[in-house]
Amino acid sequence: MIRILFSALTFIFFSLNLYSEENKTFECSICACETTKNTTLQCKYGNHEFCTKCIYIWFLENDTCPTCRHTHRLQRIIVQLESPIHQIKINAYEKLREYIQKNPLHKNVLRKRNIFPILLNQLKKNNGDYYAVILIGDLASSNQANKNLIRQLDIIPYLIENLYGTSFDMKETSLLSLSEILNANDENIELFLQLDALHKVKKISNSKNTRLSYPSKKLLRIIDMYNKKLKQEKIKSERNKVQSKKTKEENHPNTSNPKVKKEKMRYRVKKFFLRKIFRRKS
Structure with missing residues (x-):
């Protein structure tokens, strides 16, 4: 009974925690409004949350975090991908393509920046x-x-x-x-x-x-x-099955392998004549 109660309480706790994470709101450090649509800046001394709209407007003229002034040149370019101004968006795409061409490892950086x-x-x-x-x-x-x-x-x-x-x-x-x-x-x-x-x-x-x-x-x-590649893998798999079956037949005398049957017959004939010879002598 205690175990069932403990399991039920654990389930309720994790369900509430999951629900709260999905519906978690953030207070924008610029406009002080609560929002679920946010942009997170990973700064030196912690993360800071902002409205997507607020941080976009901020990044039009700045490349630092509004809270701690930590520099975010790359994040500024990423945010500009969502700009309603066509030329700003194109410039952001071109800068990011240049950033990738400089070093292939930058692709991992951009993935981590969501x-x-x-x-x-x-x-x-x-x-x-x-x-x-x-x-x-x-x-x-x-x-x-x-x-x-x-x-x-x-x-x-x-x-x-x-x-x-x-x-x-x-x-x-x-x-x-x-x-x-x-x-x-x-x-x-x-x-x-x-x-x-x-x-x-x-x-x-x-x-x-x-x-x-x-x-x-x-x-x-x-x-x-x-x-x-799939065809080759299939052929290889079939060959392995045939080889496995062949090995199994060779290692087990009670199989229908012709060689094994022949050896078995020789053994029986030899045994038969040996018995006959032994009986005559006795």
Whole structure:
């Protein structure tokens, strides 16, 4: 009875804790209002919470934390990705692409700064943000952690959706980004195939548009390599099964192996004649 009561109290405690975390509000250090939509700045002596709108306005003219004046040049650029002013947003994308090109490890830094939810938000709001698609491809290139996070955040369906649009630019960038996301990542390829997007890519590759033929064929090559790999693994598995069965038959005399049967028959014949000889002598 005590154990049941303890289990019930534990369940209630964790349920309330989870609910409070999901509905947790933050007080903005700029406007002093409570909000659930916040931007966290990781400063030297702790984290500071701000309204997304407030910190965006602050970062238009500053690159420091409003509370402790800690410098946040990179975070300032990330926040500007959500700018309603087109030119500010484009400049932010270009700066981040340059930041990645300087050092591939910067892709991990941007992932830890929660850039992917911002990019996903841009895809949702703008029916496929051209610059967001390009940056997603850059971040996915040769980075398995980023590829896995892209799958977990359900970004892949939005890129596939762009293939059905009318913009050639969007189709081209989406195909190139999908190639980076799927390359050397079996889980992402499996999801892509489950979403039944392969027939659309094949259709694009057969079109007369030369701009789309290269990225679509590149993506198809990645899928073909994956299918060949699966085929080789299947053949290897079947060979291992046959070899295992053969070894088992050789090690167990009570099997239907012809060699074992022959040896067994010789042994019986030899035993039979030895018994006969022994009886005659006796």
